[in-house]
Amino acid sequence: MKLTVKTGKLQKLRTHLLAVFLFEETRTIDEWLTELNEITGNRLSELLKMRDFKGELNETLLIYTPERSPVRRVLLVGMGKKREFNAEKVRQVFGTASRNARDKKLKRFTLCLEGVTVPELTKGELAHAAVEGALLSLYQFIKFKTEDIKKYTIVNEIVLFALNRMNYKELCAGVEMGKLFAEATCYARDLASYPGNVVTPTYLANEAKAIAAKCGLKCSIFDEKKLMQLKMNALLGVAKGSNEPPRLIILEYNCGNDKADTVAVVGKGITFDSGGISIKPAKKMEEMKYDKCGAAAVLAVMKLVKQLQPPVNVTGIVASAENLPSGKALKPGDIVTTYSGLTVEVINTDAEGRLILSDALAYTIDKFKPDAVIDLATLTGAVIVALGHYATGMLGNNPGMLKKVMTAAQKSGEMVWELPIYPEFDEHLKSNVADIKNSNGPGAGTIFGAAFLRKFVKKTPWVHLDIAGTAWDVKEKSYLPKGPTGVGVRLLGVLLKDWKL
Numbered sequence: 001m002k003l004t005v006k007t008g009k010l011q012k013l014r015t016h017l018l019a020v021f022l023f024e025e026t027r028t029i030d031e032w033l034t035e036l037n038e039i040t041g042n043r044l045s046e047l048l049k050m051r052d053f054k055g056e057l058n059e060t061l062l063i064y065t066p067e068r069s070p071v072r073r074v075l076l077v078g079m080g081k082k083r084e085f086n087a088e089k090v091r092q093v094f095g096t097a098s099r100n101a102r103d104k105k106l107k108r109f110t111l112c113l114e115g116v117t118v119p120e121l122t123k124g125e126l127a128h129a130a131v132e133g134a135l136l137s138l139y140q141f142i143k144f145k146t147e148d149i150k151k152y153t154i155v156n157e158i159v160l161f162a163l164n165r166m167n168y169k170e171l172c173a174g175v176e177m178g179k180l181f182a183e184a185t186c187y188a189r190d191l192a193s194y195p196g197n198v199v200t201p202t203y204l205a206n207e208a209k210a211i212a213a214k215c216g217l218k219c220s221i222f223d224e225k226k227l228m229q230l231k232m233n234a235l236l237g238v239a240k241g242s243n244e245p246p247r248l249i250i251l252e253y254n255c256g257n258d259k260a261d262t263v264a265v266v267g268k269g270i271t272f273d274s275g276g277i278s279i280k281p282a283k284k285m286e287e288m289k290y291d292k293c294g295a296a297a298v299l300a301v302m303k304l305v306k307q308l309q310p311p312v313n314v315t316g317i318v319a320s321a322e323n324l325p326s327g328k329a330l331k332p333g334d335i336v337t338t339y340s341g342l343t344v345e346v347i348n349t350d351a352e353g354r355l356i357l358s359d360a361l362a363y364t365i366d367k368f369k370p371d372a373v374i375d376l377a378t379l380t381g382a383v384i385v386a387l388g389h390y391a392t393g394m395l396g397n398n399p400g401m402l403k404k405v406m407t408a409a410q411k412s413g414e415m416v417w418e419l420p421i422y423p424e425f426d427e428h429l430k431s432n433v434a435d436i437k438n439s440n441g442p443g444a445g446t447i448f449g450a451a452f453l454r455k456f457v458k459k460t461p462w463v464h465l466d467i468a469g470t471a472w473d474v475k476e477k478s479y480l481p482k483g484p485t486g487v488g489v490r491l492l493g494v495l496l497k498d499w500k501l
């Protein structure tokens with residue numbers, strides 16, 4: 001999509017729709033609104049006077065301008081109370097405006113930045129948030145649609161308009177950054193949306209190769225033979241029930257500074273999760289194509305880092321398999337020896353995510369010796385019980401690293417909430433026949449999953465993000481349409497871009 005920044009006088013602007021954003025406190029015509037009022041044939045002043053438009057958050061009202069006006073429509077969008085307005089609400093209102101414009105079958109429209117202010121944001125940061133909201137709101141997954149395809153409007157261009165040219169370069173930089181973050185997020189959404197008969201572990205491996213070739217990253221793909229050599233029996237075990245072979249996928253970005261930190265991001269890539277022998281109920285099982293959302297986020301982040309050029313080396317690792325039942329499948333009661341040497345009693349084959357991550361995390365730390373590790377996984381349904389679909393569960397072993405992730409989450413608008421991993425939880429990991437077990441039954445399921453993973457990260461600063469509640473099925477926001485959200489991409493993008501030694 002083409003994004004254009006324009007500055008100048010409103011009277012010289014030509015557009016089918018101009019979206020203008022107003023606070024609840026806007027009661028009269030002043031300053032730049034005088035120009036806008038003239039364009040609307042004084043209808044704006046009447047609307048404000050009569051309080052037909054109150055400016056409540058995401059409230060909209062469409063004004064058709066006089067016949068010969070170069071601005072054919074003015075869409076008023078409410079920003080709510082000025083003191084409560086923040087970057088997240090910038091995303092929301094620009095998403096609301098963009099979806100309204102698309103609903104009018106418009107392929108090109110204009111979003112006005114004038115009057116949109118958040119004291120703690122620079123002009124560039126504000127433009128970044130605005131573009132994220134606009135582009136993310138327009139996401140559609142229609143690759144498999146064949147009937148009535150013309151009813152889906154594809155927006156070709158968005159113009160960002162401001163009166164003052166003084167901040168032009170800063171606005172352009174913010175627009176470009178917002179576009180990078182939004183496109184990476186939509187790439188993750190696409191990967192997550194593809195069904196299991198399209199996206200397999202081999203497909204993800206080929207995607208990684210394509211990313212590496214395009215972005216100049218180092219890529220390594222471990223097939224079954226290599227995984228057997230490395231004794232990654234947990235990953236191999238999960239894949240036994242499927243005809244699709246597992247893959248461990250590695251992408252490496254080097255920032256060119258020998259003294260720079262290395263951060264590893266590890267994603268769970270179960271391309272379809274039936275639960276295995278501990279099979280899931282049929283209801284909503286089709287959504288288990290989303291069990292690869294952690295992997296999708298990691299691949300998207302690796303596309304993004306090459307463009308962001310962060311001051312840190314980044315290693316992206318995806319453990320990918322299909323979890324299906326068969327005569328060869330892993331069974332409850334089986335014992336597997338992981339890459340780290342720890343033995344695991346499999347209590348529940350539907351707790352497979354922690355198994356594949358155990359090998360991936362242990363190998364990552366052993367091979368790359370990163371200064372920090374973040375894993376993303378649709379690990380437990382229990383996190384939905386704890387946090388609903390509003391926040392990602394965050395757990396870890398290092399307060400400083402947890403704080404960094406929390407800061408990035410707040411800046412990106414992807415909410416997280418920390419849950420504890422008390423030492424007492426290690427008692428629940430104990431097995432009578434192996435070193436540890438992969439499930440402990442009901443109660444604190446999210447924390448138990450993280451306590452299990454902690455066994456494989458040693459003392460490396462580590463954060464676990466359980467995205468099972470935020471990867472899909474969230475309450476629809478203006479910039480979060482139905483389907484997968486691409487959660488984690490923007491958070492990690494901010495974390496890596498702002499990384500400080």
